[in-house]
Amino acid sequence: MQSDQDNANQTSNFTHEKYRPFPKVSLPDRQWPDQEITAAPLWCSVDLRDGNQALIEPMSVTQKKLMFSLLVKIGFKEIEVGFPAASQPDFDFVRWLIEAEQIPEDVTIQVLTQARPELIERTFDALRGVHRAVVHVYNSTSTVQRQQVFEMDREGIKNIAIRGAQKVQEQAARYPETEWVFQYSPESFTGTELDYAVDVVNAVTAIWQPTKQNPVIINLPATVEMATPNIFADQIEWFNRQVERREAIILSVHTHNDRGCAVAAAELAVMAGADRVEGTLMGNGERTGNMDIITMAMNLYSQGIDPELQLGDMDEIIRVVRECTQLPVHPRHPYAGELVYTAFSGSHQDAIKKCLAKRKTGDAWNVAYLPIDPADIGRSYQEVIRVNSQSGKGGVAYMLERDYGLALPRWLQIDFSPMVQQAAEVSGGEVTGAQIRQLFDQRYVNHNAPVCIGAFEVKRTTHDELHAQLFIDGQMNELNGIGHGSLDALANGLKQQFGIDIVVQEYSEHAIKDGTSGTEADAIAYVQARIAGELYCGAAIHEDIMTASINALLCAANQYLAEHQQAVAC
Numbered sequence: 001m002q003s004d005q006d007n008a009n010q011t012s013n014f015t016h017e018k019y020r021p022f023p024k025v026s027l028p029d030r031q032w033p034d035q036e037i038t039a040a041p042l043w044c045s046v047d048l049r050d051g052n053q054a055l056i057e058p059m060s061v062t063q064k065k066l067m068f069s070l071l072v073k074i075g076f077k078e079i080e081v082g083f084p085a086a087s088q089p090d091f092d093f094v095r096w097l098i099e100a101e102q103i104p105e106d107v108t109i110q111v112l113t114q115a116r117p118e119l120i121e122r123t124f125d126a127l128r129g130v131h132r133a134v135v136h137v138y139n140s141t142s143t144v145q146r147q148q149v150f151e152m153d154r155e156g157i158k159n160i161a162i163r164g165a166q167k168v169q170e171q172a173a174r175y176p177e178t179e180w181v182f183q184y185s186p187e188s189f190t191g192t193e194l195d196y197a198v199d200v201v202n203a204v205t206a207i208w209q210p211t212k213q214n215p216v217i218i219n220l221p222a223t224v225e226m227a228t229p230n231i232f233a234d235q236i237e238w239f240n241r242q243v244e245r246r247e248a249i250i251l252s253v254h255t256h257n258d259r260g261c262a263v264a265a266a267e268l269a270v271m272a273g274a275d276r277v278e279g280t281l282m283g284n285g286e287r288t289g290n291m292d293i294i295t296m297a298m299n300l301y302s303q304g305i306d307p308e309l310q311l312g313d314m315d316e317i318i319r320v321v322r323e324c325t326q327l328p329v330h331p332r333h334p335y336a337g338e339l340v341y342t343a344f345s346g347s348h349q350d351a352i353k354k355c356l357a358k359r360k361t362g363d364a365w366n367v368a369y370l371p372i373d374p375a376d377i378g379r380s381y382q383e384v385i386r387v388n389s390q391s392g393k394g395g396v397a398y399m400l401e402r403d404y405g406l407a408l409p410r411w412l413q414i415d416f417s418p419m420v421q422q423a424a425e426v427s428g429g430e431v432t433g434a435q436i437r438q439l440f441d442q443r444y445v446n447h448n449a450p451v452c453i454g455a456f457e458v459k460r461t462t463h464d465e466l467h468a469q470l471f472i473d474g475q476m477n478e479l480n481g482i483g484h485g486s487l488d489a490l491a492n493g494l495k496q497q498f499g500i501d502i503v504v505q506e507y508s509e510h511a512i513k514d515g516t517s518g519t520e521a522d523a524i525a526y527v528q529a530r531i532a533g534e535l536y537c538g539a540a541i542h543e544d545i546m547t548a549s550i551n552a553l554l555c556a557a558n559q560y561l562a563e564h565q566q567a568v569a570c
């Protein structure tokens with residue numbers, strides 16, 4: 001008899017047997033695991049090229065201008081602005097940058113070209129008159145590309161690189177007024193035998209003859225991410241050790257995110273010796289994207305390392321990226337997503353609230369569940385805690401305090417939070433600060449019937465004596481009570497009036513700061529009383545704290561009385 005699993009396997013294409021594991025790199029004395037990143041790498045944004053070539057609708061010239069100005073504002077010093085030999089809009093954009101003098105003195109533009117003579121010539125046409133530029137030439141070197149795409153052997157592919165390098169050098173000589181920087185990528189490096197990648201790169205640098213003073217950029221792309229990041233780091237360290245003229249090379253990496261590890265791969269590559277990192281904002285790019293520079297830079301930032309990019313206005317970055325790529329930014333995108341500084345779950349809210357309360361100005365950041373201070377990237381604490389059915393008393397209390405200045409004592413938080421939880425469960429969604437306040441008032445504050453207090457006075461002798469007008473269902477009565485403190489006196493007066501046992505269990509009060517002026521206008525009192533054996537809580541706000549506490553106890557008593565109408569009648 002066939003099992004369900006057998007049946008499923010027969011009808012499904014989901015068969016891992018057709019894949020092979022990626023081979024390990026033999027590097028028993030690898031050094032990179034012990035290295036630390038202590039400074040930002042050289043960054044190069046490829047948003048306008050690799051990012052652009054992956055869009056459903058490539059950026060218009062207007063969108064490219066907008067993106068370029070954002071990249072400059074963020075602080076990129078190298079920006080790959082396009083593939084000018086590939087399309088007229090890319091060519092025109094490069095011309096506009098040069099002719100309209102849009103390239104700041106300290107920014108170098110970079111352009112990509114295949115290693116084909118006619119494309120290289122056109123590339124240099126596009127760059128005529130530029131002050132300084134990186135010409136980035138590439139060809140594929142991997143086994144699969146050699147065998148199946150180019151149908152060439154190792155020598156044939158190396159010759160494409162050599163002829164490309166020669167053509168670049170020859171064209172550059174035609175424009176001596178420009179300061180040229182050459183860049184070569186053995187495209188699909190991750191699928192290339194390491195000794196062969198080194199051989200091709202050595203052949204290219206043998207033509208360009210870089211020096212320490214005039215280095216070239218050798219860019220090693222994980223065109224497709226094929227293995228775990230540690231294997232990429234091994235590849236980089238292996239290459240770094242073997243390549244000739246290393247002192248005259250700026251070693252760059254360009255990782256893609258096929259396995260979801262592009263950032264990790266770039267980080268480990270820097271530990272393995274890379275000097276420079278190419279990537280895009282929010283990781284837009286071919287397939288699963290390029291390496292996300294925002295994430296890598298913020299990772300550095302969160303370790304106390306200056307990323308040398310200004311990412312403080314994250315919402316502006318997101319706005320421009322969205323406008324130019326027409327792609328959304330995931331709400332849980334590292335550092336930038338709209339939900340990443342929001343805690344819904346109870347224990348997280350509790351921990352964040354406690355850490356924030358203990359935090360002193362000037363302390364190193366050390367807040368549970370928040371790797372960075374949201375304020376650093378223009379987010380406020382306002383968004384940190386939001387309440388739904390997963391939330392606990394800490395989150396509810398945080399919102400009441402943040403939005404209304406009400407600092408609920410712990411015993412009241414415990415009493416109130418199940419009510420918010422229930423409301424969240426019923427709605428199935430989020431409960432806003434205003435809704436929490438409404439529930440709070442409904443549960444504890446708005447209880448002015450059947451009894452309410454009119455004029456009163458408290459005389460202090462050895463005891464407190466309370467004399468008050470008490471309105472019961474609108475009828476004025478006289479209430480007299482004696483006790484230890486005015487609340488005890490009120491409790492005793494009510495006991496006489498209604499024949500029920502009232503004992504104050506908990507009491508708390510504080511001034512309420514006005515949200516805008518910061519002045520203390522009113523006070524709030526919170527009371528918990530045991531009434532005929534059951535616990536009731538009440539709260540009241542008044543400019544006079546004594547009135548607030550008396551009303552808070554009456555709110556608690558009114559809940560009991562409303563539930564037990566008989567008691568009022570007698």
Ligand SMILES: CC(=O)SCCNC(=O)CCNC(=O)[C@H](O)C(C)(C)COP(=O)(O)OP(=O)(O)OC[C@H]1O[C@@H](n2cnc3c(N)ncnc32)[C@H](O)[C@@H]1OP(=O)(O)O
Pocket residue numbers: 050053083085086087113114115116119138139140149150160187223
């Ligand atoms: C991993 C990357 O991101 S690499 C960058 C990829 N980006 C792009 O391709 C975007 C822009 N590209 C384009 O618009 C076009 O590819 C163009 C205009 C540049 C060229 O278009 P076409 O001339 O039609 O050629 P196409 O791109 O299809 O390339 C195929 C030919 O170029 C050769 N080729 C491809 N890449 C390279 C290279 N880097 N160096 C030399 N030759 C190359 C191929 O062998 C093939 O040759 P064949 O025609 O003799 O079979």
Ligand SMILES: CC(C)C(=O)C(=O)O
Pocket residue numbers: 050112138185187188219221222223224254256
């Ligand atoms: C052109 C190269 C660097 C590239 O984009 C890649 O290999 O991913």
Ligand SMILES: [Mg+2]
Pocket residue numbers: 050221223254256286290
């Ligand atoms: Mg790429």
